[in-house]
Amino acid sequence: MKNFKLKFVLFLILAIFWVLWNNSLKPEVLIAGFIIIIIAVLMFGKSVDIFEGIKLNPKALAFTFWYIIVFVVAMIKSNIDVISRVLNPKLPIKPGIVRIETKLKSKMARLILANSITLTPGTFVVDIKENYLYIHWIEVCCTAQNTENQNKITQEIAGKFENILMKIYE
Amino acid sequence: MDILQIIGASMVLIGSLVLLIASIGLHRMPDAYNRIQVGTKASTMSVVFVMIGFIFILPSWFGKFFTIMLFVMLTNPISSNVLMRASHKKGEPLSSKTVIDNLKEDEEKEELNKNNENGTF
Amino acid sequence: MNEIAQTILLISAGVMLLALVIIFLRFIIGPTITNRVIAFDTMTVGSLGLIALIAVIEQRQIYLDVNIIYGLLSFIAVVVIGKYIEKSL
Incomplete structure (x- = not known):
């Protein structure tokens, strides 16, 4: 079967969600779930290429856990940041849309990167074109257009997520 | 068991307060881009x-709550x-505080290139 | 469930309801379609918490199934409105 590994990843994700949602390990529930998941995998087998480049080894798993920790910390920080901005009577914002370049090729990795950027402090993905992400930033650090500033912006917004995602995908 | 229930109930209270702050933020922020930042993150x-x-x-209901949580975290940013991509394309106005708009510049550049190519014929 | 926890849950239900009313004001004011859809999105995601809270107080698991379908429909609605704004307006 073509793309067997990617289909197996899809099967695994669906199976985990089925067991979590039904909250039981009874045989009849498992068999019904197995049949439904097989049908779903066969139906959506063509668009399974979003998982391309995923690695299935212990090192990638360890980095996934590390990524979740980094992400949760960033998310809590982001909310403290938002709350302090909203409740501040002066409303300290300096918004703008900036452009950063990403090195990630895999579709799934880009989706996770964009989602993470949206949920972390002060940044929000507006558009993705080829290798560029356009980000609405609530407090732009530097407005002059040159390479040095571009690198600084990229590092500040996406740096820590991109490094870890490079190790899981690619 | 009682202490766990009280901790849980306090976390629910914190969550509801975050939602209240989001609702205030939706009224205080000057334009749609800043509003959706507050709206998405806080909700x-x-x-x-x-x-x-x-x-x-x-x-004992762990699975269901956990699935709803993951589902919201995955779909809300998308x-x-x-x-916002659609609104920006259709010219949703940015507030007067905005300092830079790279996306609009790039779109205008692309448009210009297209027109130039057509103009040579 | 113990009494203190139940009281705190009821208070947070009140706070959430207040928040939803304030967001609904933005839905009425909202100068453009984008502002209205933002208010709608925030409102539906916020009410996911409220529905789950009712499920816990009433001890009925079936409400959680309603909850996830509600979230799914709100997600699809926002995506469809986004596509509509992009193509024709």
């Missing part, structure tokens, strides 16, 4: 806090991204 975080609180209260 996602509110659901996450509420669900973690309920896991403390009723550990839907707001689709909405």
